[in-house]
Amino acid sequence: MQIQQLSVFIENKPGRLAEITEVLAEAQVDIRAISVADTSDFGILRVIVDKPDAAIAALKEHGMTVSLTNVIAVGISDERGTFSKAVRFLADQGFDVEYMYAFISRDQGRAYVIIRTSDGARAAQALQDHGFEILPAEAVYNM
Amino acid sequence: MERYYQPEIECAPREQILQWQNERLVKQVQNVWEHVPYYRKKMEEKGVTPADITGVKDLYKLPFLCKDDLREAYPYGLLARPLSDCVRIQSTSGTTGRRVVAFYTQHDLDLWEDCCARAIVAAGGTKDDVCHVCYGYGLFTGGPGLNGGSHKVGCLTLPMSSGNTDRQLQFMVDLGSTILCCTPSYAAYLAESIHERGLRDQIKLKAGIFGAEAWTEEMRHNIEEKLGIKAYDIYGLTETSGPGVSFECSEQSGMHINEDHFIAEIIDPDTGEVLPEGEKGELVFTSITKEAFPLLRYRTRDICVLSRKPCSCGRTHVKMSKPMGRSDDMLVIKGVNVFPSQIETVLLKLGMEPNYRMIVDRKNNLDTLEVQVEVNEAQFSDTVKNMEKVERSISSALQSILGIGAKVTLMEPKSIERSEGKAKRVIDNRDLFKS
Numbered sequence A: 001m002q003i004q005q006l007s008v009f010i011e012n013k014p015g016r017l018a019e020i021t022e023v024l025a026e027a028q029v030d031i032r033a034i035s036v037a038d039t040s041d042f043g044i045l046r047v048i049v050d051k052p053d054a055a056i057a058a059l060k061e062h063g064m065t066v067s068l069t070n071v072i073a074v075g076i077s078d079e080r081g082t083f084s085k086a087v088r089f090l091a092d093q094g095f096d097v098e099y100m101y102a103f104i105s106r107d108q109g110r111a112y113v114i115i116r117t118s119d120g121a122r123a124a125q126a127l128q129d130h131g132f133e134i135l136p137a138e139a140v141y142n143m
Numbered sequence B: 001m002e003r004y005y006q007p008e009i010e011c012a013p014r015e016q017i018l019q020w021q022n023e024r025l026v027k028q029v030q031n032v033w034e035h036v037p038y039y040r041k042k043m044e045e046k047g048v049t050p051a052d053i054t055g056v057k058d059l060y061k062l063p064f065l066c067k068d069d070l071r072e073a074y075p076y077g078l079l080a081r082p083l084s085d086c087v088r089i090q091s092t093s094g095t096t097g098r099r100v101v102a103f104y105t106q107h108d109l110d111l112w113e114d115c116c117a118r119a120i121v122a123a124g125g126t127k128d129d130v131c132h133v134c135y136g137y138g139l140f141t142g143g144p145g146l147n148g149g150s151h152k153v154g155c156l157t158l159p160m161s162s163g164n165t166d167r168q169l170q171f172m173v174d175l176g177s178t179i180l181c182c183t184p185s186y187a188a189y190l191a192e193s194i195h196e197r198g199l200r201d202q203i204k205l206k207a208g209i210f211g212a213e214a215w216t217e218e219m220r221h222n223i224e225e226k227l228g229i230k231a232y233d234i235y236g237l238t239e240t241s242g243p244g245v246s247f248e249c250s251e252q253s254g255m256h257i258n259e260d261h262f263i264a265e266i267i268d269p270d271t272g273e274v275l276p277e278g279e280k281g282e283l284v285f286t287s288i289t290k291e292a293f294p295l296l297r298y299r300t301r302d303i304c305v306l307s308r309k310p311c312s313c314g315r316t317h318v319k320m321s322k323p324m325g326r327s328d329d330m331l332v333i334k335g336v337n338v339f340p341s342q343i344e345t346v347l348l349k350l351g352m353e354p355n356y357r358m359i360v361d362r363k364n365n366l367d368t369l370e371v372q373v374e375v376n377e378a379q380f381s382d383t384v385k386n387m388e389k390v391e392r393s394i395s396s397a398l399q400s401i402l403g404i405g406a407k408v409t410l411m412e413p414k415s416i417e418r419s420e421g422k423a424k425r426v427i428d429n430r431d432l433f434k435s
């Protein structure tokens, strides 16, 4: 149920982000979702792609520091408050949310939130058991 | 009119100085031979005995001492007196092995303070002066040395120690400090603060004695202009006592070495050959009056030039130029000795690869150190929190090993430039050695 996210260490310097996305494009890798966390010195680029293995190989070939992290993709329905309910549920169950970011699927025009929590596998299961829509990895990669 | 603390010594004829040096060197070599087995062994290895040393002309026959010897002999191996005769230690900062611990008898302290007193009088100091000492006190030699010298001259001594700029300025104004003793970078910082707060009219400073780090002529002019004083350089190292090994006179063109206590040589750092007067090379000192910690032919690693040209001040002792560089990779940052290898040690201890670069700069007259470290997969994490933890662990380890704060910047792998596979480890933007 978990999805593999690529995390890439980047120095805060102009054009760096562009270079990295170019490396992915060259490797025929499509980006599904992307977010950057930054401090004054460095940034951490987080991407969900269709072909994680090919993406990692390409980035490493270009000398970048990459790691794989398991995250959860939660579907957000049109019903008001779905998202806040999911976050509240995780908090009440004692899962720490490290970070999250949203993306929209092209086909269905629906919103999803990528959530990185402590103990991701259990969190995903708990969310699903509680009626939240959890996207399987294949669905995200093939979106 | 030029004034001297010990005119009969400071202005002695050259023949007299040479005679003192010859006599004292012969005695000191005998003393070390008898009481310092570590050095005796070095002499034996070179096939030299005290009988071979009849005066300064034979000095070149003696083996050198360097920082590695201090490490090997730490802590008591170079002592020439029983510990019970010693009354004080002083030390440099740094890790064991890098740290220098020097011992003093009461007589050693007395002579050291005389040397500092000569520097204070050369800067115009008299018993009517208020001497404001904001070198660090404690293990560092700066505070205790100038403090002792100031007492000998009879100045009212303000043992301020370093830091707390507000209090420094308040005492300076309220008690009418006339002579300021500190590092040149702190002097420039104080000058800036005085300028900013419009205190220039309320201070009575006339002279400054600034040492313990390299500074340029530009810095001198800047400080002199902002404070309306004359700024004098002073030189020394813990190994040979502390500040006061040499000092500037009214001519401000080089520092007179106290040759009645120290014999100076300039050598080729690669071959160890003694170079003729006027040539640039590594400065080597032999302590001829020290009782507790008499180092013979100690290599300072400072590169400079000696000159015996007569000086307009009347002093006859040889003058050394400001150090023009180092023959090793040591840096002085915030008055603290730093070796790049210490950074390497820290990274290896943290289980990281030693891919780093030091960037030294001077901002608002204060030294800054940035240590850039390449991140590899072992330290990398997808959360900012964890990456900041990595940064903090490096900077606190650096703080405890170096004794100064450093800003840590994480870098992408292979982002630190390498030429021919070798990375340039140090970028010093301070231009300290250009004058």
Ligand SMILES: [Zn+2]
Residues within 6 Å of the ligand: B249, B250, B251, B256, B311, B312, B313, B314, B315
């Ligand atoms: Zn002079």
